Amino acid sequence: RRLAIVPTPPEWGIPANARALIPPVLAISWNEQSPAEQTVVAGIAGTEYAAVAATIARWARVSDAPVQQNGAVCSLRAPRDAWYVLSPFITRQDLDQYRRAVTAVLGLRDPRLYLEPAERWLANIHGKEFPHSSWLRRGLAESLIFLSLTETVGGERGHDVARTIVHNLLTTDWERWYSLDHVLPMLAEAAPAIF
Numbered sequence: 001r002r003l004a005i006v007p008t009p010p011e012w013g014i015p016a017n018a019r020a021l022i023p024p025v026l027a028i029s030w031n032e033q034s035p036a037e038q039t040v041v042a043g044i045a046g047t048e049y050a051a052v053a054a055t056i057a058r059w060a061r062v063s064d065a066p067v068q069q070n071g072a073v074c075s076l077r078a079p080r081d082a083w084y085v086l087s088p089f090i091t092r093q094d095l096d097q098y099r100r101a102v103t104a105v106l107g108l109r110d111p112r113l114y115l116e117p118a119e120r121w122l123a124n125i126h127g128k129e130f131p132h133s134s135w136l137r138r139g140l141a142e143s144l145i146f147l148s149l150t151e152t153v154g155g156e157r158g159h160d161v162a163r164t165i166v167h168n169l170l171t172t173d174w175e176r177w178y179s180l181d182h183v184l185p186m187l188a189e190a191a192p193a194i195f
Contacts, residue, residue, distance in 0.1 A: 002081075002084060009085055010064050010066070010085065011062065011064075012059050012062070012064075012065075012066050012085075013066075013085040013086060015089070018085075018086050018089040019089055020051075020055045020059075021055060021059065021066060021067070021082070021086055022044075022045070022086060022089060022090055022094050023041055023044045023045040023052050023055075024052075024055070024056065024066070024067050024074070024075075024076055024082075025076065025079075025082050025083060025086045025087070025090075025143070026044050026090075026094065026098045026101075026140075026143050027040070027041050027044055027101070027136065027139050027140060027143070028075060028076050028079050028138075028139030028140070028142050028143050029073060029074065029075035029076070029135040029136065029138070029139040030073070030074055030075075030133065030135055030136040030139060031072050031073055031133045031135055031136065032053070032056075032069070032072050032073070032074050033072040034072075034131075034132070034133060034136075036131040036132055037132055037133065037136050040101050040104065040105055040132065040136060041101075043097055043100060043101055043104075044094070044097050044098055044101050045097075046093065046094075046097055055067075056069060056074050057069075065077060066078075066081075066082045066085075066086075073135055075135070075139070079142060079143075079146065080146070083143075083146040083150075087146070087150055087153055090153050090154045091154050091155075092154040092155050092156065093154075094154060095153065095154040095156060095161060098143075099161075099165060101140065102140050102144065102165055102169075103165070103168065103169070105132050105136060105137060105140055106137060106140060106141065106169055106180060106183065107168075107169060107176070108130060108131070108132075108179065109175050109176060109179045110130065110175070110178060110179040111123065111128035111129060111130065112128050112129075113175055113178065113179070114128060115128055134182060137182065137183055138182070138183060138186070141183035141186035141187060141190070142186060144162050144165060144166065144186065144187065144190040144191075145162075145186055145189050145190045147161055147162045147190070148161075148162035148163070148189075148190040148191060162190045162191050163191040163193070163194050165190075165191075166187050166190055166191035166194045166195065167191070167194045169187065170187065170194065170195065
């Protein structure tokens with residue numbers, strides 16, 4: 001599609017269908033069986049999670065499907081391609097909802113920090129784990145990269161939106177940095193100067 005002189009959008013990329021796929025484009029992947037993650041994705045969508053689940057069910061079963069469901073994990077099949085096709089349909093409201101979701105998920109301190117260092121390897125036994133899976137955490141960080149590479153999204157410069165989010169995540173204490181360990185490379189890619 002990117003190499004085509006006159007690209008033809010897929011069925012899911014036409015204006016009548018594209019808006020329903022904005023939440024998966026911004027979240028990229030999540031565990032559908034997690035109520036906490038359903039709440040985050042529904043917050044990005046600005047609707048009930050049932051509407052997002054219906055969208056996934058519809059578009060996962062077409063040729064050239066933009067989304068897929070493997071067990072409990074919902075995800076984009078080709079995030080870069082989906083972003084290229086669907087990002088023009090992202091609105092300022094979508095960005096606001098996305099900002100809140102990224103801050104809520106990536107801004108959490110690692111619950112293991114509330115245990116003694118010698119006990120941290122037992123975090124799952126003590127119930128001290130992130131409420132969100134690595135699928136969602138990495139998905140939100142990955143979409144920050146796509147956002148930073150997009151000239152204009154929802155009437156704002158994508159680079160500026162990504163820089164502000166990364167700045168807010170990183171200008172805090174060492175515990176936040178420790179908690180962001182698995183996504184720090186993606187945050188650095190999204191806003192290298194801020195990092």
